Amino acid sequence: MYLPIYIYGHPVLRKVSEDIPTDYPGLTKFLEDMFQTMDEADGVGLAAPQVGKNIRIFVVDGNAFEEMDPSCKGFRKAFINAHILERSGDEISRNEGCLSIPGIHEDVKRKNKIRIAYRDENGEQQEEEYEGIKAWIIQHEYDHLDGILFTDHLSALKKRILKNKLNNLSLGKFKAAYRVVLPK
Numbered sequence: 001m002y003l004p005i006y007i008y009g010h011p012v013l014r015k016v017s018e019d020i021p022t023d024y025p026g027l028t029k030f031l032e033d034m035f036q037t038m039d040e041a042d043g044v045g046l047a048a049p050q051v052g053k054n055i056r057i058f059v060v061d062g063n064a065f066e067e068m069d070p071s072c073k074g075f076r077k078a079f080i081n082a083h084i085l086e087r088s089g090d091e092i093s094r095n096e097g098c099l100s101i102p103g104i105h106e107d108v109k110r111k112n113k114i115r116i117a118y119r120d121e122n123g124e125q126q127e128e129e130y131e132g133i134k135a136w137i138i139q140h141e142y143d144h145l146d147g148i149l150f151t152d153h154l155s156a157l158k159k160r161i162l163k164n165k166l167n168n169l170s171l172g173k174f175k176a177a178y179r180v181v182l183p184k
Contacts, residue, residue: 002179003037003051008101009170009183014147017047017054019081022123024055031078031121034059041178043099045137047144050100052181056081058141062134069133080119084142085127089113094136096150102176104165108153110139 006012020027030053038046038059047058057080062072089112097105113131116138120126130138140150151159151166168174172182 001033001036002040003033004179004181005037005041005046005050005099005176006052006181007169007172007183008149008151008166010100010181011183012049012052012054013100013144013149015049015054016147017049017056017145020055020057022119027080028121031057031059034078035061035076037178038099041099041176045141046099047141049144049147056083056145058082058144060134060137060141062137065133065137072133075134078121079116079138079141080121080123082116082118082138082142082145084114084116084139086115087111087113087139088115089131092136094133096140098140098150099178100144101149101151101166101169102174104151104162104169106150106154106158106162108140108150110136110153114138116142 034046044064045058045060048055059078062075065072091109092112093107093109095105096108112135114135115129117127170183
């Protein structure tokens, strides 16, 4: 089922998400819905808070970056109860956008390497290292689990410049090719 995406200004996007038990009801269906929603909205990642649930789950699909980084081919997976253990390497600036902030793209600096612990779709505990584009995608989605949006990483000046655009988003003054939930 295609889920509506919550838009900038909605309080669910600012809450810290919680781990879920291994027997979380409807988990398989929820993951299927998350992947479907991400695909239909043409995203490379989607976090549970973006569909109204403050639980520590996000899904990613790096296939769109295969030409820039061939290792992204087939990088499609779910991260459950994700916790970044370490960020390292150089800070790299990349242009980011977000399904919850449609129409706005800005350069954001993030560490080039991460180590993350999570459960996979089969409930197995994993600890892995990622770098480059994969680390960048994961860090963006992971931020959602802590109530952080990519715009929070921008300079004070850049935030002031974007203030009207962000306010318009929360008022519903934008176009998106997917269903949305506006702040009340």
